[in-house]
Amino acid sequence: xxxxxxxxxxxxxxxxxxxxxxxxxxxxxxxxxxxxxxxxxxxxxxxxxxxxxxxxxxxxxxxxxxxxxxxxxxxxxxxxxxxxxxxxxxxxxxxxxxxxxxxxxxxxxxxxxxxxxxxxxxxxxxxxxxxxxxxxxxxxxxxxxxxxxxxxxxxxxxxxxxxxxxxxxxxxxxxxxxxxxxxxxxxxxxxxxxxxxxxxxxxxxxxxxxxxxxxxxxxxxxxxxxxxxxxxxxxxxxxxxxxxxxxxxxxxxxxxxxxxxxxxxxxxxxxxxxxxxxxxxxxxxxxxxxxxxxxxxxxxxxxxxxxxxxxxxxxxxxxxxxxxxxxxxxxxxxxx
Amino acid sequence: xxxxxxxxxxxxxxxxxxxxxxxxxxxxxxxxxxxxxxxxxxxxxxxxxxxxxxxxxxxxxxxxxxxxxxxxxxxxxxxxxxxxxxxxxxxxxxxxxxxxxxxxxxxxxxxxxxxxxxxxxxxxxxxxxxxxxxxxxxxxxxxxxxxxxxxxxxxxxxxxxxxxxxxxxxxxxxxxxxxxxxxxxxxxxxxxxxxxxxxxxxxxxxxxxxxxxxxxxxxxxxxxxxxxxxxxxxxxxxxxxxxxxxxxxxxxxxxxxxxxxxxxxxxxxxxxxx
Numbered sequence: 347x348x349x350x351x352x353x354x355x356x357x358x359x360x361x362x363x364x365x366x367x368x369x370x371x372x373x374x375x376x377x378x379x380x381x382x383x384x385x386x387x388x389x390x391x392x393x394x395x396x397x398x399x400x401x402x403x404x405x406x407x408x409x410x411x412x413x414x415x416x417x418x419x420x421x422x423x424x425x426x427x428x429x430x431x432x433x434x435x436x437x438x439x440x441x442x443x444x445x446x447x448x449x450x451x452x453x454x455x456x457x458x459x460x461x462x463x464x465x466x467x468x469x470x471x472x473x474x475x476x477x478x479x480x481x482x483x484x485x486x487x488x489x490x491x492x493x494x495x496x497x498x499x500x501x502x503x504x505x506x507x508x509x510x511x512x513x514x515x516x517x518x519x520x521x522x523x524x525x526x527x528x529x530x531x532x533x534x535x536x537x538x539x540x541x542x543x544x545x546x547x548x549x550x551x552x553x554x555x556x557x558x559x560x561x562x563x564x565x566x567x568x569x570x571x572x573x574x575x576x577x578x579x580x581x582x583x584x585x586x587x588x589x590x591x592x593x594x595x596x597x598x599x600x601x602x603x604x605x606x607x608x609x610x611x612x613x614x615x616x617x618x619x620x621x622x623x624x625x626x627x628x629x630x631x632x633x634x635x636x637x638x639x640x641x642x643x644x645x646x647x648x649x650x651x652x653x654x655x656x657x658x659x660x661x662x663x664x665x666x667x668x669x670x671x672x673x674x675x676x677x678x679x680x681x682x
Numbered sequence: 683x684x685x686x687x688x689x690x691x692x693x694x695x696x697x698x699x700x701x702x703x704x705x706x707x708x709x710x711x712x713x714x715x716x717x718x719x720x721x722x723x724x725x726x727x728x729x730x731x732x733x734x735x736x737x738x739x740x741x742x743x744x745x746x747x748x749x750x751x752x753x754x755x756x757x758x759x760x761x762x763x764x765x766x767x768x769x770x771x772x773x774x775x776x777x778x779x780x781x782x783x784x785x786x787x788x789x790x791x792x793x794x795x796x797x798x799x800x801x802x803x804x805x806x807x808x809x810x811x812x813x814x815x816x817x818x819x820x821x822x823x824x825x826x827x828x829x830x831x832x833x834x835x836x837x838x839x840x841x842x843x844x845x846x847x848x849x850x851x852x853x854x855x856x857x858x859x860x861x862x863x864x865x866x867x868x869x870x871x872x873x874x875x876x877x878x879x880x881x882x883x884x885x886x887x888x889x890x891x892x893x894x895x896x897x898x899x900x901x902x903x904x905x906x907x908x909x910x911x912x913x914x915x916x917x918x919x920x921x922x923x924x925x926x927x928x929x930x931x932x933x934x935x936x937x938x939x940x941x942x943x944x945x946x947x948x949x950x951x952x953x954x955x956x
Contacts, residue, residue: 358793365794373806384810488938489931490886492893496913496927504916619799623890637802638894641809653798653806660797 460563486561687943693936770830778838
């Protein structure tokens, strides 16, 4: 049963990948306007435009164009970046670790913070903690990522001047990249001061990215826990003499984790999308920042590549959630 | 009555009024540059009544731009929420009612659509479509119709098992009539909630697109563009960014509270726990 479930999800992931390739292909072609004219530099002659058209496979029928596009994708060829004059996939993969580092940190912050805040708000009902957490839950969901980013810059960067607001590490600690992840790099170097600098640079953008998801996790956990408090198993535990804190944090919380995993999985794509703006605002050298630069240079091969890489990340994370689901949910796991 | 509904409703109504009356209320031409009085502070920071909320780096009156910007925000919010609903709901009705293969195919399309991050897709669309108010609406609809399709379809699946739908089928009503006359009226509460939540999202996306210069045309005052403009002078005149940002936060929180308040009021399952 669970194997069949996983296989069907895997099939869906492959299907989604193919679908995304169609969508990435179509974005450029289905909309009004000639992509060759969009790509060619301003003031190009008709010959230049024709050359662009040939170079980027924009001639022939749509079917033939898509076939060629798909085949080169399968070979890992995303085309050449117009702006950087390099292989587009290589440019993207060089920048990907920075984005993943930011996204994973945000994911950890959002999940951990959301669960903790949710549990505490139920533990200390009718306190400033609860009302504060509930307000944050409302604001967190509504206010977009980039506004959070700007607010954090104003408060921690401009007014308090506590934390750096751009880049990944202070210049004095800069060194050649080894793994692509700045955190892992400085850990390998065993340099506490550099580690401090890296974490200080990471915390604001990761928080800005995490806040909407944190709010969503908080609300799920909170409503689940509030519902659980009236359940029979909680009443039984209480009669057995288990303390409120143990009941809440050990028993009820465990049951609230399954919907949370689903939520985090569904929302991860949203979080990944947020990196486009957050990286731009915080000058974080990942693929989010690259995205807007690619648009400024009308670098369509690079844009297509970025859209694909983003989508692959989302699809893979959805798949990971499905796998986690099988292990977490006894109803799925034991149904074989 | 719940507090969320009141707060959200008041903000939304206020915003609507400002959007309608904005041009009449605005003390200055929102695009008129006055290079002798650039970055004037707002009243409470020692500014003058001439510019109650101060001026930006080109000497444009922030209050006037804010009022005109409200119009952009409201038009985008209302138009994109309604059109997204009009696109997504028929898909949801067909998928949920037909079930089986039709449902699978339609929902796979939605899954694939949603696996491209929304922000990225919106930016990509704007880059291809070009700038403009209605293009922003179009981009938001292309990105967000899936939200309606997915949520409404779930509700249709649940509704179609109920007796009144079976009865309608049993007396031989055609699928189209069952969908429009039996299912649709029962979906109205859910749709109202989704539309107001979508308005919150649309206001945010418009601001975001204008913030990166891929939204409305440069001459149209938009909160997102104002935030971007003010950001450059943050250390000398914080109000250039702060004022439009507060307006934006109020608007998205307002529409969001409206949606949640409506949900708590309209959904009987939530009424007891709220």
